[in-house]
Amino acid sequence: MSDIQYIHGKQPHPREYRLIFRNVDRVGWDPSLHTYRNDGGYEQLRHALTMDPKAITDEVKASGLRGRGGAGFPTGVKWGFIPPNNTKPVYLICNADESEPGTFKDRYILHQDPHQLIEGMVISCFAVGAKLAYIYVREEFPEAAHILERALAEAREANLLGHNILGSGFDCEIHVHRGAGAYICGEETGLIESLEGKRPYPRIKPPYFPAAMGLYMCPTIVNNVESLCHVKHIIRMGGEEYSKLGTPRNTGTRIVCVSGDVKKPGYYEIEVGKLTMGELLHEVCGGPKDGRSFKAVIPGGSSAKIMRCEESFKIGKGDDAKTLSFYDLPLDFDTLAAAGSMAGSGGVIVMDDSRRMSWVLNNLNKFYAHESCGQCTPCREGSTWMRKITDRLVAGTAAPSDIDTLNSIAYQIDGKTICAFGEACSWPVEAMIDKFRDELISETSESNEGIAHSAENEAQRRFLQPSQS
Amino acid sequence: MSDVLNNLVASPQTPGTKHYTPFAATDDVNAQADRRIAQYPPDRKRSAVLPLLHIVQHEFGFISSDAIDWIAGRLGIEPIKVLEVVTFYPGLRQTAPGKYHIRVCRTLSCAMGGSYELMEKLCELTKADLSKMDPHHHPIVVSPCGTWSVEFAECLASCGTAPVCLVNDDFHEGLAPEKASDLLKQYND
Incomplete structure (x- = not known):
């Protein structure tokens, strides 16, 4: 690795271990197939195609790789959930929706090293028996979608995709599918609905585990960009060796x-x-x-x-x-x-210490209120209620009791929705109140208790308390 | 009743309308659609609804009712199934944006980096009136001259280089509010 030079000012920190980002910001690097192959690219695919697909899954299981999208579920175990007696087509989907605020890793893989992803995907397709795969790219990455299309065309031209890949008898095609700006499409069943051409309302699990009933009700493996890239390195190093990276149960x-x-x-x-x-x-x-x-x-x-x-x-x-x-x-x-x-x-x-926590929470609540898909009532209504309460908190018109109301709304969403968005939108609120209650309370005022915050509120107040109007 | 339905697919004129040609199912557009439809199993054409909507928005600036009918026809589905998708996704528009459409990231890391101030500055320079934004029907605001439109977007996934924005398909990062004017100059006619 020592012969790799990085662009001035973008050198990795000495404490880093560059595996997936080995080529990110590398001097003389570009996303072309030519550059990738000159660097030993697609050799792991050539090797993997000589292996028994089951053995690849076993290597991934042995590696201990846990999904890098958010849930941290073991990738090899996920692959193993495809029903053994399955006769339907199997699909693989790369989740490149990267929309969790604070996350910006897939962007650089897609822009600078697309062939690493494609190689990882073809190996994974071979392992799970998928002949058709999609890369679901968020709409806000137009350039990444373009780069991927070009990389896929190059790979097709070089017989690294398509019919009889490298003479192995294995057929595999990968297409790019662009989203349209919805956070919920990062949820795997929402993503599948979106790919089917519908509103991305997540499906309930059970029974709709994608590995059994996914895209078009066929077995479908949905993995994050980074996870699929790791597969290539697991094949290169062997699962056992890979698992020595990191710490036990938290490998790589x-x-x-x-x-x-x-x-x-x-x-x-x-x-x-x-x-x-x-x-x-x-x-x-x-x-x-x-x-x-x-x-x-x-x-x-x-x-x-x-x-x-x-x-x-x-x-x-x-x-x-x-x-x-x-x-x-x-x-x-x-x-x-x-x-x-x-x-x-x-x-x-x-x-x-310059940040007001009420402002931070309000920013996140706006995000979640905007991104709730609207399928489940607790989340659809609750995320907006939580936003409105923190709007008041930031504006200085909240009462101390609003903090308890906020907390109770959060706990009434958490665990009561079809998908994990319910937790995603309520956890920030629960944790913020848990850790910074005093700070939040200090921004409220007893004098705001019971005041009307909208015309509807005012009408309601007059109806309930006619003597005070 | 029919007014309600018509309003759902209406595309009121904006100052940006002059920059876009009305939807027409040209040979080129049909050929692009053919390529996208071929990416999905033959009995699963509905999957191509987002790709076709992207083609329309890219070529014609926004999704008109004619475009919805055309997509429905190409995929063999009812127009309502196209409309439900159009009205769900924040990335699809039913009215014309400006010639240059600016999406500023609003979410936490960018907000901490000054994206609200950036938006204020952009609105000041382009004379777009952010208070006119109606998140339900017309989430974007077009400048009176029709050259610019602005919109707050949720996390654009480049939190480390905040604040960031997209201008049409171009990505810009590290945009302190004082760089707003230089950004716009890159796109001046």
């Missing part, structure tokens, strides 16, 4: 995207669990801006529960239990879950 590398109030925001590929939060924020990202100190961090995309920087957490059970400060938490799936949040999509949003 992952791309952490840091944004907000740090000196050096950006993307950093690290071995999972090998870096602590403090090392990431202080050493890699250069610490807080001058004269500021860290206040709170959202560690895994906007849906992850916010954490206070001065907090400590009890991790583990029984004799293994230990108390760790926020900065000593290793960045892996299990620790962040034990600390009450999640590693999610790897989007770390940092806020310093």
Whole structure:
């Protein structure tokens, strides 16, 4: 790896381990097939096509790879859910909808290294028996869609796609399908509905697990861009060897995207669990801006529960239990879950002491109110109610009781909807109230209790309290 | 009743309308549609509804009722099935944008980086009146001259280089509000 030069000013930090982002910002690199092949590209596909498809799935299982989209579900296990007696066509979908606020890793893979994704996808298609695959790209990536179309055409021309790939007898086609700006299409069943040409209303699980009943009611594997890229490296290294990267149960590398109030925001590929939060924020990202100190961090995309920087957490059970400060938490799936949040999509949003938490929460509530698909009542209505309450909080017209109302709305959405959007929109509210209740209360006023916030409110008040009108 | 239905597919004129030709099912558009439809299994043509809508919006600026009928015809589905998709997705429009359509990211990291201030500055320079924005029917605001239109978009996935925006299909990052004027100059006629 040492012979790779990176563009000045964009060199990886010494604590990084570049696997997926090996070619991102590389000097002399471009997204063409020619460049990719000169660098040994598509050799893993050639090798994989000589393997038994089951053996590829076994390697992925052995690697311990967990999905990089947000849920962290083991990829190999997901593949294994295709019914064994299946006679229907199998589809593979690459989820390139990248829409979790705070996440910006897939953008660079699609723009700079599209063939890495295509190679990973063809290998994965061969493993699961899919002959047709789609890359669902968010509409806001028009250039990425263009680059992918060109890369797919190059691959087709070179017989790396299409009929009888590299003489193996395996046929596989991949197409680009563009979304149209809806966050819910990142949810795998919503994505499938969208790909079927409908409104992307998520399907309920069970029974609609995509691996059994997915696209066109056929077995469908939906994986994130980064996860599919990892497959190529698992074939190269072997599952066993790959699993030595990172820490047990949290293997491999992952791309952490840091944004907000740090000196050096950006993307950093690290071995999972090998870096602590403090090392990431202080050493890699250069610490807080001058004269500021860290206040709170959202560690895994906007849906992850916010954490206070001065907090400590009890991790583990029984004799293994230990108390760790926020900065000593290793960045892996299990620790962040034990600390009450999640590693999610790897989007770390940092806020310093200049930020008002009511404003932060209001910004997120606007996002979720806008993006709720409207299928389930608790989420459709509740996300807007939560936005309205935080609108008042920011405007200074909220009463202390509004905080309890806000909390109760959140808990009435959480767990009561078809898809995980219910949790995604209520967790930020629940966590913010849990961690910053005093700050939120301090922005309210008793004198706002019972005041009307709209014409309808006022009419209602007059009806209920005619004597006071 | 019919007014209600007609309003659902109406495309009122905007100052930007002059920059776009009315929808017509030309040979070129039909050929593009053929290529997209071929990407899906033959009995699953409905899957091509988003790709066809993208073709229309790219060529004609917005989705008119004629375009909805054409897509429905090409895919063998009822027009309402096209309309339900058009009205759901924030990325599809039923009225003409400006010649250059600017989408500024509104979500947390960009907002912390100053995207609201950027939007204010853009509105000031283009004279687009953001208070006219009606999120349900016309989520974009077109400048009186018709050259520009602005819209707040949710997370554009480049949080590390906030604030960011899209101008038509071009992506711009690290746009401190004071760079607004330089951004617009790149697109001046």
